[in-house]
């Protein structure tokens with residue numbers, strides 16, 4: 001989360017950049033390149049694409065800084081430009097595959113109570129967390145999310161932005177942000193559960 | 207008592223701390239009597255945690271960093 005200090009620093013940099021300061025642009029480049037690249041990379045999972053997007057965004061910041069009015073935070077503006085460039089990139093590549101997100105819920109009986117036992121794998125993941133297999137499984141699961149849910153999940157849970165900030169960036173309502181986030185988490189929880197349950201079975205069989 | 211289905215629908219707001227106190231209390235009462243929902247809650251939370259730990263570690267590779275610096279120097283600053 002940007003602190004008040006960071007916000008003020010951004011405002012000064014933007015003002016200086018509008019006045020033509022190259023040092024201000026350099027500083028912005030330094031402050032934002034990782035944020036831009038990481039978001040683009042997590043959305044595309046491709047180094048070349050993330051690099052293209054980052055270059056695009058830097059150019060846009062440089063050329064369009066005069067159109068930035070300061071109604072929202074500068075960082076929100078940068079995230080928005082990054083997402084637009086990312087969507088352009090994704091559009092030229094693949095058609096959106098449709099995944100149904102209903103499957104994230106457990107089975108309920110007619111009264112709304114859970115029928116099946118739910119395994120709690122939350123404590124036993126440490127030894128697996130840094131294995132490449134687990135990492136790949138998580139990347140793949142996030143990739144399977146539809147774009148709308150994926151972007152909310154990445155901004156909120158991966159980048160750690162607040163719900164309000166995500167609302168500003170995506171121009172959604174708070175309930176819409178939360179419902180997409182919830183659907184994404186349910187879907188991913190299910191995928192992770194399958195994976196860790198499978199691991200459990202494999203290790204007890206040994 | 208609220209049912210498991212309602213319980214799960216409220217999880218996102220529960221973690222955001224945006225539930226009114228009555229609803230939060232009935233949710234917590236439900237958890238006391240329902241181990242499956244506790245497991246669900248723990249794994250729901252852990253899902254976000256694991257994904258964050260895995261995906262937030264993105265760094266720009268050195269070669270890409272080099273290209274970005276060149277790009278800024280040649281395409282932006284000298285134009």
Ligand SMILES: [Zn+2]
Nearest residue numbers: 209210240243
């Ligand atoms: Zn329950």
